[in-house]
Amino acid sequence: MSGRKIVHVDMDAFYASVEQRDKPELRGRPVVVAWRGNRSVVCAASYEARRFGVHSAMPALRAERLCPAAIFVPPDFSRYRAVSQQVREIFRRYTDLIEPLSLDEAYLDVTVNKPALETATQVARLIRQQIREELRLTASAGVAPNKFLAKIASDWRKPDGLFVIRPEQVDGFLAPLPVERLPGVGKVTADRLNVLGIKSVADLRTFTLEELEQRFGRYGQRLYELARGIDEHPVTPNRPTRSISAEDTFPNDLTLAELEPVIRTLAQKVWAAARREQRPARTVVLKLKTPEFKILTRSYTPPAPPASVEEVIAIALELRARVLALPRQRYRLAGVGLSNFIDPNTYFPPRLF
Amino acid sequence: MEITVRKFDLLKELQLLQGVVERKTTIPILGNVLAEAGDDGRLRLAATDLELALETSCPAKVQRSGSCAIPARKLLDYVKLLPDADITIKQLENHWIQIRCGRANTRMVGMSRENFPALPAFPATPAAQLPAAQMEQMIRRIIFAISNEESRYTLNGALMVLKPESLSLVATDGHRLAHILNDKVQLQGVSTELKCLVPKKALNELQSLLAEVPEAGNIEFNRDETHLFFRVPTGMGNTRLLTARQLTGQFPNYEAVLPKDNQRRVSVRSEEVGSAIRRVAQFADERSHAIRMRLESDKMVLTSSSSDTGESDEELDTQYAFDPMVIGFNSQYLLDFLNAANTDEILLEFKDEQSAGQLRPKNGDDYQYRYVVMPMRI
Numbered sequence: 001m002s003g004r005k006i007v008h009v010d011m012d013a014f015y016a017s018v019e020q021r022d023k024p025e026l027r028g029r030p031v032v033v034a035w036r037g038n039r040s041v042v043c044a045a046s047y048e049a050r051r052f053g054v055h056s057a058m059p060a061l062r063a064e065r066l067c068p069a070a071i072f073v074p075p076d077f078s079r080y081r082a083v084s085q086q087v088r089e090i091f092r093r094y095t096d097l098i099e100p101l102s103l104d105e106a107y108l109d110v111t112v113n114k115p116a117l118e119t120a121t122q123v124a125r126l127i128r129q130q131i132r133e134e135l136r137l138t139a140s141a142g143v144a145p146n147k148f149l150a151k152i153a154s155d156w157r158k159p160d161g162l163f164v165i166r167p168e169q170v171d172g173f174l175a176p177l178p179v180e181r182l183p184g185v186g187k188v189t190a191d192r193l194n195v196l197g198i199k200s201v202a203d204l205r206t207f208t209l210e211e212l213e214q215r216f217g218r219y220g221q222r223l224y225e226l227a228r229g230i231d232e233h234p235v236t237p238n239r240p241t242r243s244i245s246a247e248d249t250f251p252n253d254l255t256l257a258e259l260e261p262v263i264r265t266l267a268q269k270v271w272a273a274a275r276r277e278q279r280p281a282r283t284v285v286l287k288l289k290t291p292e293f294k295i296l297t298r299s300y301t302p303p304a305p306p307a308s309v310e311e312v313i314a315i316a317l318e319l320r321a322r323v324l325a326l327p328r329q330r331y332r333l334a335g336v337g338l339s340n341f342i343d344p345n346t347y348f349p350p351r352l353f
Numbered sequence: 354m355e356i357t358v359r360k361f362d363l364l365k366e367l368q369l370l371q372g373v374v375e376r377k378t379t380i381p382i383l384g385n386v387l388a389e390a391g392d393d394g395r396l397r398l399a400a401t402d403l404e405l406a407l408e409t410s411c412p413a414k415v416q417r418s419g420s421c422a423i424p425a426r427k428l429l430d431y432v433k434l435l436p437d438a439d440i441t442i443k444q445l446e447n448h449w450i451q452i453r454c455g456r457a458n459t460r461m462v463g464m465s466r467e468n469f470p471a472l473p474a475f476p477a478t479p480a481a482q483l484p485a486a487q488m489e490q491m492i493r494r495i496i497f498a499i500s501n502e503e504s505r506y507t508l509n510g511a512l513m514v515l516k517p518e519s520l521s522l523v524a525t526d527g528h529r530l531a532h533i534l535n536d537k538v539q540l541q542g543v544s545t546e547l548k549c550l551v552p553k554k555a556l557n558e559l560q561s562l563l564a565e566v567p568e569a570g571n572i573e574f575n576r577d578e579t580h581l582f583f584r585v586p587t588g589m590g591n592t593r594l595l596t597a598r599q600l601t602g603q604f605p606n607y608e609a610v611l612p613k614d615n616q617r618r619v620s621v622r623s624e625e626v627g628s629a630i631r632r633v634a635q636f637a638d639e640r641s642h643a644i645r646m647r648l649e650s651d652k653m654v655l656t657s658s659s660s661d662t663g664e665s666d667e668e669l670d671t672q673y674a675f676d677p678m679v680i681g682f683n684s685q686y687l688l689d690f691l692n693a694a695n696t697d698e699i700l701l702e703f704k705d706e707q708s709a710g711q712l713r714p715k716n717g718d719d720y721q722y723r724y725v726v727m728p729m730r731i
Contacts, residue, residue, distance in 0.1 A: 303505055303527075342640065349683060349727035351527045352709060353605040 005120035007108040008150035012159035014104035015044035030070040034060040109235035146231040170229035175202040246270040247335030266336040271309040280305035281338035286319035289333035354419030354444040362411040374425040375402035382468040389420035409593040422464040480573040481542035485566035499553040500526035507602040510552040529726040555597035615702035617675040634684035636665040649677040681729035
């Protein structure tokens with residue numbers, strides 16, 4: 001797998017940019033793509049709105065408070081999907097090894113590319129240029145020898161930027177980065193690393209594989225490799241989404257009763273993410289982790305796929321009620337997931353009753 | 354307790370009981386069979402998953418009466434491996450069970466029988482007599498259509514309707530429906546219409562029990578507020594009792610969806626159309642199993658296509674004199690019916706491309722049997 005050339009392309013404020021492109025009156029103004037509603041969350045925010053601190057997945061009400069001048073636009077996913085397809089058409093001129101992560105970002109393996117361009121940088125430059133000229137949208141791109149570095153790189157000069165990490169630059173680039181930039185290092189892992197005196201990737205490198213495995217189990221090996229810029233994960237095209245989930249590890253363990261607001265928030269997050277899928281999800285999954293790291297899951301598949309975030313919340317709370325536990329039992333993590341993505345019109349005949 | 358049984362007798366009952374024992378139970382005692390020996394020369398055995406219970410027995414030499422709970426799966430697996438000879442089961446201290454057969458000697462960890470749930474008793478009210486052979490046939494023809502989808506609770510069983518002169522079963526998963534009626538019977542003990550929902554697992558187990566009933570035998574059916582009871586005679590002059598918790602709730606109004614004006618008819622030989630569907634379905638979409646059925650003047654053409662694997666078509670000669678049409682089906686739904694119907698020739702009746710189709714055997718027997726299936730959008 002050595003000597004790969006990976007490009008990560010990330011559309012800039014994708015939904016908001018599509019709205020601004022198609023509605024000239026929105027250009028230059030703070031645009032927030034979100035449904036109106038007490039419990040709705042922001043799907044996307046234009047860079048004008050981000051200046052006020054608005055970002056995606058934030059409650060819409062909070063966005064409104066932060067930026068009262070923002071123009072709220074209800075999301076139109078069918079239009080975003082169509083544009084996303086056009087972007088993918090451009091990718092396909094260069095490679096078929098495309099792994100979309102969502103409507104607005106994808107990994108491309110351009111080690112071998114169709115026009116036989118010498119460097120991945122040239123490919124990334126052309127893709128960005130064609131997206132700009134043909135679709136009148138901007139994208140940021142990262143070029144690197146593997147997926148995780150390409151993703152960090154695309155974020156480096158965002159928006160409308162291109163950043164390249166050559167193999168010989170990997171070590172120098174990674175060393176000063178805070179560990180939070182590594183994939184999989186969230187707040188909790190970062191805290192555990194900080195306790196060990198690890199703040200930067202360079203700090204992380206001072207630990208041996210054994211030490212990391214001892215403290216982080218299987219993830220220890222991944223940490224060890226990431227710190228050295230190693231990531232062998234291949235670009236996997238056409239991977240259909242099997243599940244989408246959102247989870248949260250709490251600063252203090254919570255009881256089942258205390259989980260309700262957490263479950264609501266997670267359900268909203270996962271619902272927002274699921275909206276990007278072509279197909280509806282049929283199954284709702286609730287996941288809990290005890291302080292002993294025992295994982296419990298409960299799932300439910302209603303007769304028809306859940307059609308609203310309220311339904312997902314109701315099911316997730318119902319699943320919580322199915323967890324038999326002592327009232328004192330606490331949990332360190334909760335997750336809400338959607339899975340079983342299928343198109344009911346294609347896969348099942350209509351119902352008799 | 355200390356008893357001696359013939360391996361064959363014990364194995365037979367353990368196999369039937371295994372159908373009831375919950376495989377992934379969270380309640381340890383439910384993974385056990387309850388074994389009880391009295392002075393009547395029989396070893397009584399029972400298993401339950403709390404929804405379904407089976408009580409049965411086999412002849413035994415009882416040296417000492419008593420009872421114990423023995424892990425069902427382990428016991429079955431072990432007894433299977435024993436030579437065809439007498440087996441002695443003896444209760445030891447602390448719920449240990451000793452099993453000896455020939456030179457094999459085993460001590461198994463049992464459980465206290467005190468925790469084994471009490472099983473409901475066959476009601477004292479008069480029971481209905483149901484013809485065993487017909488029941489078996491009827492269950493076989495509808496059971497496949499019962500839904501496995503837990504969310505549609507009332508579809509997880511079949512509707513059984515008893516009348517003094519008819520017996521019918523209906524099963525559906527919401528997309529297709531199997532209905533069978535036998536109105537050539539006289540049901541003793543049934544004076545008015547009686548309806549109940551019998552869970553799928555109970556029907557499965559009942560089928561195994563019915564297979565052993567001597568020819569022209571009847572089973573006794575009874576119910577109380579919560580349970581259904583089937584007392585099934587064995588070939589050996591005794592009975593087994595299957596008890597199922599009734600499914601409560603409203604079974605859908607199935608009569609409303611039985612097609613009434615499906616004028617376009619075509620008959621095909623089951624074997625011919627079954628083989629063709631199986632072949633064509635190889636190239637159907639893997640998840641939808643969708644195939645197309647094109648009917649035109651005196652022929653039926655089955656086609657499939659999948660972006661992953663390819664496409665296939667096959668033509669059957671048949672008499673068809675109505676307007677041409679193309680209708681899509683889940684091929685598995687059609688095959689399920691062909692397997693269950695097990696008949697020479699079937700009749701397919703359609704209204705149009707969107708309405709439910711009806712399939713039934715062309716040559717009737719004692720049963721009025723039909724299968725209603727929704728087409729797929731193609």
